[in-house]
Amino acid sequence: QKEVEQDPGPLSVPEGAIVSLNCTYSNSAFQYFMWYRQYSRKGPELLMYTYSSGNKEDGRFTAQVDKSSKYISLFIRDSQPSDSATYLCAMINMDSNYQLIWGAGTKLIIKP
Amino acid sequence: EPEVTQTPSHQVTQMGQEVILRCVPISNHLYFYWYRQILGQKVEFLVSFYNNEISEKSEIFDDQFSVERPDGSNFTLKIRSTKLEDSAMYFCASSEAVAATEAFFGQGTRLTVV
Numbered sequence: 001q002k003e004v005e006q007d008p009g010p011l012s013v014p015e016g017a018i019v020s021l022n023c024t025y026s027n028s029a030f031q032y033f034m035w036y037r038q039y040s041r042k043g044p045e046l047l048m049y050t051y052s053s054g055n056k057e058d059g060r061f062t063a064q065v066d067k068s069s070k071y072i073s074l075f076i077r078d079s080q081p082s083d084s085a086t087y088l089c090a091m092i093n094m095d096s097n098y099q100l101i102w103g104a105g106t107k108l109i110i111k112p
Numbered sequence: 113e114p115e116v117t118q119t120p121s122h123q124v125t126q127m128g129q130e131v132i133l134r135c136v137p138i139s140n141h142l143y144f145y146w147y148r149q150i151l152g153q154k155v156e157f158l159v160s161f162y163n164n165e166i167s168e169k170s171e172i173f174d175d176q177f178s179v180e181r182p183d184g185s186n187f188t189l190k191i192r193s194t195k196l197e198d199s200a201m202y203f204c205a206s207s208e209a210v211a212a213t214e215a216f217f218g219q220g221t222r223l224t225v226v
Contacts, residue, residue, distance in 0.1 A: 032213045043116075043203050043217035044155065088155065097168055098211045100147075102155040 006103030023089035135204030
């Protein structure tokens with residue numbers, strides 16, 4: 001079983017829609033959960049990170065962690081064509097090492 | 113806004129040749145990382161570096177790879193004898209804290225081994 005699973009998509013939605021992006025993981029020791037956005041042939045850009053369970057909001061973005069289900073989500077409200085990118089989740093288990101363990105990334109397309 | 117810069121943006125090299133990928137981390141950051149992403153695959157951790165020494169490395173980071181901070185600002189990744197399977201995007205990242213929860217990534221160097 002892969003440590004972090006993420007549907008590669010593509011996920012295509014109309015402009016203005018609410019987008020839900022998700023990752024599941026198998027290692028219950030993960031403590032930090034990150035979401036990165038990556039435009040084509042560019043480096044990952046950190047959107048937000050959360051520690052443990054709960055929600056965190058930043059503008060149009062909301063990150064949600066459910067540790068009991070080993071499931072994390074990123075919601076994008078009022079999606080814009082400029083949100084079209086690949087969204088990667090990443091996690092850290094600080095009890096063993098400090099490496100980012102990545103999902104495969106979901107390609108998101110926002111249609112005008 | 114401070115950023116991590118990487119050079120070159122694209123490097124083409126012949127198999128067996130040595131390459132050096134360069135990175136300038138954000139100036140007040142103390143932890144430095146190299147990651148790679150083979151086309152269509154996940155981002156993979158290579159190595160982390162702190163206080164002028166490697167703090168962690170992955171199985172990918174074998175004897176063909178080395179890192180160095182030669183002058184207090186640059187952070188380099190050297191591949192001694194490149195193989196076709198080394199073709200990938202190589203990302204440098206830096207962070208203030210030991211856990212890369214807020215790591216900032218460079219734009220990447222696309223390495224093509226022919």
